[in-house]
Amino acid sequence: MQHVIVGAGPAGVIAAETLRKKSRNDSIIIVAKEPYPAYSRMAIPYLLAGDVEENGTYLRIDANHFDKLEIEIRLNTVNRINTREKTVTLEKGPDLHYDRLLLATGSSAIRPPISGMDSPRVHNCWTLDDAHRMLSEIRARDRVVLLGAGFIGCIVLQALVSMKLDLTVVELADHMLARMMDHEGGKMIKQWCENKGVTVRTGTEVIAVTEKSNQLEIELADGSTITADHIVCAAGVRPNIHMLEGSAIDVDAGILVNNQLQTNVPDIFAAGDVAQGPDRSTGDQQVHAIQPTASEHGRVAAFHMSGDASPYGGSLSMNVLNTLGLITSSFGLWDGVDGGDRTAVCDTAGNRYLRLEFQDDLLVGALAIGLTQHVGVLRGLIQTKVRLGNWKKLLLDDPSLIMNAYLDRVQGTRA
Amino acid sequence: MHKSLLIDPAKCTSCLQCELACSFENEGVFNPAKSRIKIFEFEHGRKAIPYTCTQCEEAWCLHACPVEAITINEETGAKEVNESICVGCKVCTIACPFGTVNYNSDSGKVIKCDLCGGEPQCAEACPTGAIVYVDSDWTGYLRMRDSAVEQHS
Numbered sequence: 001m002q003h004v005i006v007g008a009g010p011a012g013v014i015a016a017e018t019l020r021k022k023s024r025n026d027s028i029i030i031v032a033k034e035p036y037p038a039y040s041r042m043a044i045p046y047l048l049a050g051d052v053e054e055n056g057t058y059l060r061i062d063a064n065h066f067d068k069l070e071i072e073i074r075l076n077t078v079n080r081i082n083t084r085e086k087t088v089t090l091e092k093g094p095d096l097h098y099d100r101l102l103l104a105t106g107s108s109a110i111r112p113p114i115s116g117m118d119s120p121r122v123h124n125c126w127t128l129d130d131a132h133r134m135l136s137e138i139r140a141r142d143r144v145v146l147l148g149a150g151f152i153g154c155i156v157l158q159a160l161v162s163m164k165l166d167l168t169v170v171e172l173a174d175h176m177l178a179r180m181m182d183h184e185g186g187k188m189i190k191q192w193c194e195n196k197g198v199t200v201r202t203g204t205e206v207i208a209v210t211e212k213s214n215q216l217e218i219e220l221a222d223g224s225t226i227t228a229d230h231i232v233c234a235a236g237v238r239p240n241i242h243m244l245e246g247s248a249i250d251v252d253a254g255i256l257v258n259n260q261l262q263t264n265v266p267d268i269f270a271a272g273d274v275a276q277g278p279d280r281s282t283g284d285q286q287v288h289a290i291q292p293t294a295s296e297h298g299r300v301a302a303f304h305m306s307g308d309a310s311p312y313g314g315s316l317s318m319n320v321l322n323t324l325g326l327i328t329s330s331f332g333l334w335d336g337v338d339g340g341d342r343t344a345v346c347d348t349a350g351n352r353y354l355r356l357e358f359q360d361d362l363l364v365g366a367l368a369i370g371l372t373q374h375v376g377v378l379r380g381l382i383q384t385k386v387r388l389g390n391w392k393k394l395l396l397d398d399p400s401l402i403m404n405a406y407l408d409r410v411q412g413t414r415a
Numbered sequence: 416m417h418k419s420l421l422i423d424p425a426k427c428t429s430c431l432q433c434e435l436a437c438s439f440e441n442e443g444v445f446n447p448a449k450s451r452i453k454i455f456e457f458e459h460g461r462k463a464i465p466y467t468c469t470q471c472e473e474a475w476c477l478h479a480c481p482v483e484a485i486t487i488n489e490e491t492g493a494k495e496v497n498e499s500i501c502v503g504c505k506v507c508t509i510a511c512p513f514g515t516v517n518y519n520s521d522s523g524k525v526i527k528c529d530l531c532g533g534e535p536q537c538a539e540a541c542p543t544g545a546i547v548y549v550d551s552d553w554t555g556y557l558r559m560r561d562s563a564v565e566q567h568s
């Protein structure tokens with residue numbers, strides 16, 4: 001049996017390792033197009049901040065890790081999938097046969113279609129190549145505009161502040177982190193950033209960029225202009241699916257996969273950021289584009305590729321983020337459900353916030369700011385769908401009892 | 416055979432010796448806020464539960480880590496955080512559904528129970544036997560017995 005995995009991010013690497021555990025004899029080949037050892041995109045901010053060297057972003061520390069496991073990594077690009085012949089067409093060299101194929105190609109950063117965004121003074125922050133260019137071209141005290149204050153934008157923001165830049169953030173939505181935080185929490189984060197000396201402009205967008213005498217004139221929709229040395233663009237991504245053209249593999253926002261992470265074409269699976277797979281909260285198919293889902297997908301896909309039909313209830317959408325020292329997290333259906341109940345405690349002065357969302361007596365979603373201890377129980381409670389019983393009423397009155405509710409209901413350590 | 420921490424809440428008097436011993440062993444200070452084991456009180460302190468990582472089989476924290484900072488100590492079975500590799504991204508703190516990996520804002524890294532390399536100080540410090548370090552099949556046996564008792568009572 002020959003397994004071919006496209007992509008050496010967390011989804012592809014964990015799939016390969018799991019396949020090897022399941023089978024000693026199968027041949028496992030990872031095809032990856034970036035000229036680096038397998039690395040984690042999410043470690044890039046720590047490289048920019050100078051917290052780690054480049055090898056600190058590698059997924060596996062031992063340089064011989066993959067050799068020892070007899071996992072072959074080939075530096076190449078997959079350009080086409082020939083489902084009838086069961087081969088992939090590579091940029092260099094002959095077609096490669098697969099018995100089972102895993103697409104773990106992730107996504108790529110996009111630039112919004114604004115004139116001037118093709119200037120060399122505009123950077124993405126998505127790959128190690130991007131990080132190298134940022135580190136060599138952006139100097140301390142440069143004026144930098146960060147485009148986008150979503151999840152990735154806010155992570156990058158932290159790194160840019162560590163680089164000691166004169167930073168302005170521009171975000172189209174009316175608050176920061178629009179997809180992982182409500183209005184209340186978004187306001188708190190914005191205030192926090194401003195207190196730390198970062199200018200944040202929400203509810204406006206860049207409409208044109210012009211390069212003049214080695215600087216950028218950035219026009220905003222509200223009529224104002226910002227002069228800056230660089231733009232860092234964190235304004236969205238798109239899945240890497242161009243190699244599917246002409247293949248009959250179903251695609252929506254990502255590659256559509258069922259609860260075995262199989263596509264509609266036999267023997268072809270997808271995992272990680274490129275996959276639109278089952279969401280545990282809704283049962284719908286969603287692109288999560290987060291590390292925990294990528295690693296979970298990698299394992300689950302490998303189980304099914306090796307013929308092990310262990311059930312998979314979908315991944316839980318969740319995020320954790322450090323914005324200049326303010327720690328935020330979100331879980332599941334944090335914006336609530338129809339007919340559900342909600343409770344929140346907000347301590348604006350203390351920069352703490354906790355919001356819980358219930359359906360009947362189940363916790364279905366949560367938001368937290370300033371919570372760093374035992375935060376994982378929010379996942380535990382949502383994922384195990386444990387009935388809260390009397391605790392629901394207690395939590396509606398005082399959400400901070402969450403850990404007690406958890407211990408009593410999930411651990412069954414009845415006090 | 417690995418050993419595990421066996422916790423019997425009925426014996427816990429909430430004296431905090433475990434938290435003090437843990438924080439001293441791992442952080443060099445007697446400060447319950449830095450402990451990896453935590454006592455939760457119920458009914459206004461009438462009942463208490465010491466709570467820490469069970470070194471679970473699934474190892475959610477380990478699989479979610481983007482930089483291989485969490486590894487298994489083959490001798491003890493503990494999932495250990497290597498501080499020099501941890502970048503402080505906190506993904507493990509949300510991935511662990513038991514909530515037993517915590518972020519330490521002083522170090523900018525995460526911390527969790529590592530069984531003190533095989534000599535867990537919480538168990539040594541516990542004066543009532545609420546926390547003991549025993550062969551893993553024992554904890555399984557007692558858990559089974561307890562749940563059987565619960566179901567039949």
Ligand SMILES: Cc1cc2nc3c(=O)[nH]c(=O)nc-3n(C[C@H](O)[C@H](O)[C@H](O)COP(=O)(O)OP(=O)(O)OC[C@H]3O[C@@H](n4cnc5c(N)ncnc54)[C@H](O)[C@@H]3O)c2cc1C
Nearest residue numbers: 007008009010011033042078105106272273289290291294
């Ligand atoms: C700056 C930054 C910070 C982040 N921070 C967080 C965070 O804090 N928490 C979190 O949960 N997530 C975070 N993420 C998201 C996280 O990194 C992704 O969810 C994760 O990397 C997805 O893993 P993956 O394996 O699916 O894809 P990727 O990591 O994108 O890997 C895809 C692989 O496929 C290869 N590839 C693509 N196309 C081809 C082709 N045609 N042929 C061959 N190879 C190909 C790529 O080179 C790469 O090796 C962050 C991302 C970035 C960029």
